[in-house]
Amino acid sequence: MAVPLIQQLRVGAYIAKQKLKGVAKYPLVLMLEPLFRCNLACVGCGKIDYPDAILNKRLTPAECFEAVDSCGAPMVSIPGGEPLLHKEIKEIVEGIVARKKFVYLCTNALLLKKKMDLFTPSPYFTFSIHLDGLKEEHDHAVSQDGVFEKAVEAIKEAVARGFRVTVNCTLFTPNAVPERVVAFFDYVMSLGVEGITIAPGYAYERAPVQDQFLGRTQTKDLFRTIFRKGKENARKWVFNQSTMYLDFLAGNQTYECTPWGNPTRNVFGWQKPCYLLAEGYAKTFDELMTTTEWDSYGTGKYEKCANCMVHCGYEPTAVIDTAAHPIRALKVWLQGIETEKPMVAEIDLSKQRPAEFVFEKQVKGFVEASGQPESRRRA
Numbered sequence: 001m002a003v004p005l006i007q008q009l010r011v012g013a014y015i016a017k018q019k020l021k022g023v024a025k026y027p028l029v030l031m032l033e034p035l036f037r038c039n040l041a042c043v044g045c046g047k048i049d050y051p052d053a054i055l056n057k058r059l060t061p062a063e064c065f066e067a068v069d070s071c072g073a074p075m076v077s078i079p080g081g082e083p084l085l086h087k088e089i090k091e092i093v094e095g096i097v098a099r100k101k102f103v104y105l106c107t108n109a110l111l112l113k114k115k116m117d118l119f120t121p122s123p124y125f126t127f128s129i130h131l132d133g134l135k136e137e138h139d140h141a142v143s144q145d146g147v148f149e150k151a152v153e154a155i156k157e158a159v160a161r162g163f164r165v166t167v168n169c170t171l172f173t174p175n176a177v178p179e180r181v182v183a184f185f186d187y188v189m190s191l192g193v194e195g196i197t198i199a200p201g202y203a204y205e206r207a208p209v210q211d212q213f214l215g216r217t218q219t220k221d222l223f224r225t226i227f228r229k230g231k232e233n234a235r236k237w238v239f240n241q242s243t244m245y246l247d248f249l250a251g252n253q254t255y256e257c258t259p260w261g262n263p264t265r266n267v268f269g270w271q272k273p274c275y276l277l278a279e280g281y282a283k284t285f286d287e288l289m290t291t292t293e294w295d296s297y298g299t300g301k302y303e304k305c306a307n308c309m310v311h312c313g314y315e316p317t318a319v320i321d322t323a324a325h326p327i328r329a330l331k332v333w334l335q336g337i338e339t340e341k342p343m344v345a346e347i348d349l350s351k352q353r354p355a356e357f358v359f360e361k362q363v364k365g366f367v368e369a370s371g372q373p374e375s376r377r378r379a
Helices: 005-021 061-071 089-098 112-118 135-141 147-160 178-190 216-229 243-249 285-291 311-324 326-335 359-370
Strands: 029-032 075-078 102-107 125-130 164-171 195-200 264-266 269-273 278-282
Touching: 005 311, 029 061, 029 311, 061 089, 061 264, 061 285, 075 089, 089 102, 089 112, 112 147, 125 147, 135 147, 147 164, 164 178, 178 195, 178 216, 195 243, 195 311, 216 243, 243 311, 243 326, 269 285, 278 285, 278 359, 311 326
Parallel strands: 029 075, 029 264, 075 102, 102 125, 125 164, 164 195
Antiparallel strands: 264 269, 269 278
16 A cells, blocks of 8 residues: 555554544544635536635635544545645645644646645645546546646656655546556556555536446446456555455445545535535534434435445545454455455445435525625536
8 A cells, every 4th residue: 555654553543542432433534625616627526516606715724724623533635626726725734734634635736836835745745636547538537638747747746856646536437448547557656656546436416427427336347357457567556545445446345335434624614424425514523423314325325325436435434444354454455356256245225215406505505695696617
């Protein structure tokens, strides 16, 4: 794995502490979204399709620090939108690193070369660069030519300056060609990054293109084929996630989502129930944990969760499983991901509750409260 030993030890100690305290539900990674504004319009993204009144909102450094302190998670991911657009991102990152939290700043890298001087290399700080495949696939995914080349230039410079750098890749049907993904993994590792974070895309209800999201069977077949085709190079691939999560993607583990494992704080508040679904907001972290109907969400429980296998929900499950069964996890790591034996049984969807579509109502309420017109960034 790409995760440094100090980070593994800190996270392991944190999990052990929660177990000793008898805490059943605890966060591992805080998803901190200080803004939704972005300088790209990716066809698979629904997180930034808001009216200007909302896109112009920002979390202050003080609000970010309060979220980090109240949540207590050992890791903080800063997605968006594009966090490098935030004028106070330097102060935000420095304040979180000072708290000895492991920070992953997720960026499309268009502004990274310009903004890199704002940051200092640290074991606690990582640039997580968004790349959805090789040049053809990535530029298609972000709907703009030349983005791949700019991102690669920024990656090379960040690595040369001594920063921790990882690549964050999301697979949709257009870029889910096994041979191309294998070539992409090989190429990314040649750039000197610490590792790759990989996941199938989630079907945001507001994403402008809806026919490119993978179903669970498609996802499992895809990852089995990728690991099978890349068997010779698989030991050279380093992933910034647990082996058990990768084993889950290949259909070898029956995991349920742990939605509280990656709680989200954004400009609306604490998002219920997770980073991917916005079905209400809490004012505080404690309110999020105590008032969210956690048992109402997850594959087999809720229609919107039917095809989800994204790391923000299932990586916490895999990490907790690894901590509870280290010998089994080590065995999977040593032997590699199984690609030939029958897959585990799929979760039964027959009793899932139907989807509720509340996004538009929520957005309307926030816009009305702002007193600004409901103009949108894109149609």
